[in-house]
Amino acid sequence: MTMHNPKPELKARLQAGEAVGCHWLMLGAPQLAEMAAEGEPDVLVIDMQHGPWSRASLDAALGLIAGRAPTLARVQDASDFAIGSALDAGCCGVIAPMVNSPAEAASVVAATHFPPKGRRSSGGLRVGAPGYREAAAANMIAAVMIETREALDAAEAIAATPGLDLIFIGPQDLSLSLGVAPGSEPFEAALKQILTAGKAAGVPVGLYTAGPEAAIARAAEGFQFLVVANDGQIARAGARDAWRQFAKRRG
Numbered sequence: 661m662t663m664h665n666p667k668p669e670l671k672a673r674l675q676a677g678e679a680v681g682c683h684w685l686m687l688g689a690p691q692l693a694e695m696a697a698e699g700e701p702d703v704l705v706i707d708m709q710h711g712p713w714s715r716a717s718l719d720a721a722l723g724l725i726a727g728r729a730p731t732l733a734r735v736q737d738a739s740d741f742a743i744g745s746a747l748d749a750g751c752c753g754v755i756a757p758m759v760n761s762p763a764e765a766a767s768v769v770a771a772t773h774f775p776p777k778g779r780r781s782s783g784g785l786r787v788g789a790p791g792y793r794e795a796a797a798a799n800m801i802a803a804v805m806i807e808t809r810e811a812l813d814a815a816e817a818i819a820a821t822p823g824l825d826l827i828f829i830g831p832q833d834l835s836l837s838l839g840v841a842p843g844s845e846p847f848e849a850a851l852k853q854i855l856t857a858g859k860a861a862g863v864p865v866g867l868y869t870a871g872p873e874a875a876i877a878r879a880a881e882g883f884q885f886l887v888v889a890n891d892g893q894i895a896r897a898g899a900r901d902a903w904r905q906f907a908k909r910r911g
Contacts, residue, residue: 664722664750665792666799670703670730671825674801674864679879682732684868684890685721686711692891693731694724701888704731708746709757715745722750722786732801738764740779743771748784753801755828760810762817769823772802777823801825803866803885806854807833815854819861826885827858828866855882 673680680702685693688711696704706713706721713721718733725731730753733746738756746754756768770778774793787796802823806815807830819827829851831842840846851867858865859882866885869875871893875886 664727664752664786665789665795666752666801667727667730667795668799670752671799671801673702674826674884677864677884679884679886681872681875681886681888684887686713687891687895688712688714688717689891690717690721690724692895693721696891697725697728701729703885704729705755705887706731706733706746706751708736708742709734715749718746718749718751719786732803734805738768738771738804740771740781743768744781747772747780747796747800748787750784750786752799753803753825755803755805755826757805757830758807758811758833759804759818760808761814762821765804765818765821765824768804769802769821772800773797773823803828805830807831808837810837812838812850812853815857816860819857819863824861824863826864826866827854828885829854829868831868 682703682705683696683701684705684707685696686707693704706718722731731751732753732755733751734755734757735742735746738759743754754772759765759768771780772778774780774782777797803826804818804824805828806812806818811818834850835842835847838846838850855865864884867878867883869878869887872888875888878886
């Protein structure tokens with residue numbers, strides 16, 4: 661079984677103000693995770709909240725990725741169990757959804773780290789390599805999602821949470837909660853409010869983007885953690901384009 665020690669590159673790049681791009685994996689297929697890692701993206705995100713991933717398929721994916729790309733999990737919820745399970749499998753951090761207060765953000769940070777910094781339980785075969793605890797203390801990513809009106813109102817306080825490494829915005833849920841359309845003026849004002857809160861606290865802010873062009877545009881605005889592609893889009897587009905080419909030339 662491949663051992664996983666969280667490496668410093670991802671956290672260092674975020675702290676340096678760099679924009680990083682990720683492949684977002686939600687289909688639950690370890691083989692697609694392996695293929696995505698072959699391109700050596702900045703980071704992979706395994707979506708356990710809205711994708712059909714299980715602990716078994718997460719373990720399989722991380723074994724196939726074999727450390728070629730830093731891998732985070734968007735966990736099912738902000739519970740200690742969900743966070744600890746993803747980290748024990750070998751993820752180098754978590755993105756916790758639906759975090760609405762600084763107290764909830766602080767709980768995510770605590771669940772991500774071992775004592776004395778936090779309260780994470782010690783265990784997991786994949787994370788038993790020598791030096792793992794030291795590497796995890798220095799390099800593990802604790803991220804929370806702001807995606808509700810309540811969280812937006814508390815954005816400054818959430819961003820100021822000690823030990824928080826990243827704020828990630830879920831645009832669809834945020835737009836639903838605010839009752840406004842993505843891309844509308846009120847929606848863009850909300851994004852700017854969160855970005856400003858993150859910058860004031862020195863915490864990078866990321867945003868789910870629909871593809872490389874949107875990611876590049878949002879990076880220019882100051883967002884640092886951006887989705888270049890998701891596996892569903894890639895698979896759907898590839899299947900559609902291949903069939904269209906065949907059907908067109910078949911006559």
